[in-house]
Amino acid sequence: MSDKKIIIAAVILSLILAGGGWYYSKHRPPSAAIVNQADNTKNSAVSQPGISLGNPAAPVVIEEYTNFLCPACASFAMVTFDQINDNYVKSGKVKFVFYIFPPLELGRAAICAQEQNKFIEYHTYLFEHQGQITEEKNLRDFAINIGIDGTKFDSCYAAQATIDKSTAWTNEGSSRGVDSTPTFFINGQKLIGAQPYEDFKKVIDEKLNQL
Numbered sequence: 393m394s395d396k397k398i399i400i401a402a403v404i405l406s407l408i409l410a411g412g413g414w415y416y417s418k419h420r421p422p423s424a425a426i427v428n429q430a431d432n433t434k435n436s437a438v439s440q441p442g443i444s445l446g447n448p449a450a451p452v453v454i455e456e457y458t459n460f461l462c463p464a465c466a467s468f469a470m471v472t473f474d475q476i477n478d479n480y481v482k483s484g485k486v487k488f489v490f491y492i493f494p495p496l497e498l499g500r501a502a503i504c505a506q507e508q509n510k511f512i513e514y515h516t517y518l519f520e521h522q523g524q525i526t527e528e529k530n531l532r533d534f535a536i537n538i539g540i541d542g543t544k545f546d547s548c549y550a551a552q553a554t555i556d557k558s559t560a561w562t563n564e565g566s567s568r569g570v571d572s573t574p575t576f577f578i579n580g581q582k583l584i585g586a587q588p589y590e591d592f593k594k595v596i597d598e599k600l601n602q603l
Contacts, residue, residue, distance in 0.1 A: 440560035442489040443506045445477070450487035452480070452579055452599045454592075457565045459493045459573040460502075466519040468574050468586040475589045480596055490515070491561040493573050499558030501531040504548035505540060513538045 442455065454476070458465045473488075480486035490511070492499035498518075505514035517538050524530060532549070536542050548554055565575075569582070576583040576592075579599045583591070 439564065440557045442491040442561065443502060443511050444487055444489050445512065446481040446487040447484040448487060450481075450485055451603050452486045452596055453489060453577075454486055454596075455489045455491065455577040457491045457493050457561075457570045457573055457575045460498050460515075460518040460522065461495075461525060462573045463522070464586040465574045466522050469515065469519045472586065472589045472592060476592055476596075479593075485600060486596060491565055492558065493565060493570070494562055496555070496558045496562065497528050497531060499561055500549050500554050501535065501545075503554050503557055504545045505535060507548050508540050508544060510535075510538060510540050514540070 456468075458469070476486065476488065481488050490502070492502045502511060502514065505511045514535060517534055518525065518531075521534060525534075532542065532545060535545050568577070572584065574584075574586055578592070578595050581595060581599075583595065
């Protein structure tokens, strides 16, 4: 191959890779600044339940709108979430509910991991390998890496019900005023951003003391 053809091929490849990166960046919300909006206004009804962890009858419910491509979400997931899980979820005091924000492919993959009871493992793996999520096929590859059945994953991922659920999470999150990730609702009180564990503990304890 001539030098000219090699250069042309390299340019085309770089444009393809740039296009893929643009797709993922354009279809995800920005990382959130840290804000505590201490209001208890009623949120819009959620027709598609999220992925739940913990006691279904827990007195405190934390809902998180997250994104596997969001650095702030990874920061929360790798540190603060584990503390909340150990101190409140496992004791039955808190139910934690996840909603995955765009790209919609991320939500679909999460739903399919949960279908095989592997969501938490998948959630952790994706955040640990966040920098390697560059194309859609990575979602399936990473699922297989943690023991998810690829055939079942494919069937679930292509299902219209899965697409509809992932889309509903985004639409209903937007109707609740979610425009960045991570965004949380703790019994209706909105917290924005990857706040430190102490801030979550304060709000959770306040909610528990109100019972």
